Amino acid sequence: MGGMTPPRxxxxxxxxxxxxxxxxxxxxxxxxxxxxEPGEFCAxxxxxxxxxxxxxxxxxxxxxxxxxxxxxxxxxxxxLDDRWRIGYVPQRHAxxxxxxxxxxxxxxxxxxxxxxxxxxxxxxxxxxxAHALEAVALTHLxxxxxxxxxxxxxxxxxxxxxLVNEPALLVLDEPVAGVDASAQRxxxxxxxxxxxxxxxxxxxxxxxxxxxxxxxxxxxxxxxxIVFDGDxxxxxxxxxxxxxxxxxxxxxxxxxx
Numbered sequence: 001m002g003g004m005t006p007p008r009x010x011x012x013x014x015x016x017x018x019x020x021x022x023x024x025x026x027x028x029x030x031x032x033x034x035x036x037e038p039g040e041f042c043a044x045x046x047x048x049x050x051x052x053x054x055x056x057x058x059x060x061x062x063x064x065x066x067x068x069x070x071x072x073x074x075x076x077x078x079x080l081d082d083r084w085r086i087g088y089v090p091q092r093h094a095x096x097x098x099x100x101x102x103x104x105x106x107x108x109x110x111x112x113x114x115x116x117x118x119x120x121x122x123x124x125x126x127x128x129x130a131h132a133l134e135a136v137a138l139t140h141l142x143x144x145x146x147x148x149x150x151x152x153x154x155x156x157x158x159x160x161x162x163l164v165n166e167p168a169l170l171v172l173d174e175p176v177a178g179v180d181a182s183a184q185r186x187x188x189x190x191x192x193x194x195x196x197x198x199x200x201x202x203x204x205x206x207x208x209x210x211x212x213x214x215x216x217x218x219x220x221x222x223x224x225x226i227v228f229d230g231d232x233x234x235x236x237x238x239x240x241x242x243x244x245x246x247x248x249x250x251x252x253x254x255x256x257x
Contacts, residue, residue, distance in 0.1 A: 010037070010038060011038075011071075011073070011074040012035045012036060012037060012038075012071065012074075013036045013037060013038050013040070013072075013073060013168065013169045013201030013203075014034070014035070014036040014059050014070075014071070014072055014169065014201065014203065015034070015035045015036075015070070015071045016032055016033055016034050016035075016055075016058075016059060016068065016069070016070050016071075017033050017068055017069050017070075018031055018032075018033055018067060018068035018069070019031070019032045019033070019055070019058060019065045019067065019068035019069070019070060020032070020065060020066050020067040020068055021051075021054060021055075021058060021063060021065050021066050022066060023054075027224060028051045028054045028224065029051045029054055029055050029058065029065070029224060030051075030224045030225045031068075031225055032055060032068070032222070032225060032226055033068075033226070034220055034226060034229060036201050036203055036218065037201065037218075038168070038199055038200075038201050039195060039199045039200070039201060040195070040201050040202070040217045040218055041191070041192070041195045041201075041202045041204070041212070041215055041216050041217045041218070042201070042202065042203050042204065042216070042217065042218040042219070042220065043204045043205075043206065043209055043212070043216050043218070043219050043220070043232075044056070044203060044204070044205045044220045044222060045205075045206070045207070045209070045219065045220070045221055045222070046221055046222035046223055047223065050222050050223045050224060051222060051223075051224045052173075052205050052222055053090075053091050053173055053205065055222065056171060056173055056203070056205060058070060059072060059077065059171070059203075060072065060077055060086065060088060060171060061076070061077025061078040061080070072086070072169070073085060073086070073168055073169060082114075083113055084110075084111075084113040084114040084165045084167070085165070085167055085168045085169065086167055086168070086169045086170075086171065087110075087161075087162030087163060087164075087165060087167035087169070087170040087171070088162060088170075088171045088172075088173075089155075089158045089159055089161075089162045089171070089172045089173060089175050090173050091173040091174045091205070099145070099146055099147040100145060100147070101145070101146055102142065102143050102144060102145060102146065103133070103138060103141050103142050103143070103144055103146050103149070103157055104129060104133070104142045104143065105146075106146050106157055106161060107129050107132055107133060107157060107160045107161045107164055108121065108125065108129050108164070109161065110132075110160075110161040110162065110164035110165060111125045111128060111129070111164055111165065113165075114165050128164050128165070128166070129160075129164055131164075132160040132161070132163040132164040132190075133160050135160065135163055135186065135189070135190030135193065136156040136157075136159050136160045136163070136186050136187060136190055137156070137186035138153070138156055138157065138160060141153065155175065155176070156186075156187070158175075159172070159175055159187060159190070163190060163194065166194070166198050166200070167194075167200055168199075168200055168201065169200065169201050169202075169203070170191070170194055170200050170201070170202045170203070171202075171203045171205075172191075172202070172203070172204050172205065172206070173205045174205060174206055174207065175187065175204070175206065176206060176211065184210075184211040185211060187211065188211040188212050188215065191204070191212065191215075192212075192215050195215075213232070216232045217231075217232075218230070218231065218232070219231070219232045219235060
């Protein structure tokens with residue numbers, strides 16, 4: 001990746017410069033700089049405890065960095081007015097077992113910030129909900145109470161809720177943990193559709209990249225700092241596989257520093 005960097009002609013979907021953050025004096029994120037372009041499918045990987053989820057929360061404005069700057073869709077994250085332009089699925093977010101809402105109702109709440117809570121759902125809202133449910137293969141469960149679903153099915157509901165606005169930026173933190181192979185394929189198809197058809201940027205944090213490895217444009221490897229930032233083919237040239245691994249990420253991560 002040597003040579004002169006060409007001039008940028010568009011705003012980044014996400015850009016960070018020199019970002020650091022510590023919990024009680026213990027560094028979690030150290031001098032991170034990165035850029036994710038519009039329409040780019042980017043994976044953020046790293047061992048457990050490497051700071052990935054903390055970094056994601058900083059990028060979305062949920063945490064303030066101790067140092068450095070972040071821009072999200074062209075502005076400081078907390079200054080973004082149209083929050084519906086970001087679809088976000090946090091790590092291991094469980095829905096309450098007693099929640100009486102149906103699958104369709106939970107996904108439909110994703111449209112509230114866009115249309116305003118005081119307006120009734122429009123035809124476009126209903127079509128967007130149906131499309132999002134189809135994308136994650138949940139159409140057959142549309143009227144089921146979400147609290148009655150398995151953990152993997154609930155995760156797919158949250159992914160559909162994140163997709164329902166056709167966001168400009170989709171951030172997914174371990175979205176396919178506990179999801180079976182067929183649902184992973186549906187997830188892959190829906191995410192690739194958002195990137196290729198709608199020009200969304202996708203930042204995927206995951207240990208399970210097998211379903212999407214062939215579709216990635218960009219890989220970031222993190223161990224508190226970014227230790228690799230580039231094309232997945234550069235990793236493939238080193239003999240690195242981005243497929244599924246049973247426990248943690250593969251041992252090659254340990255050799256990147």
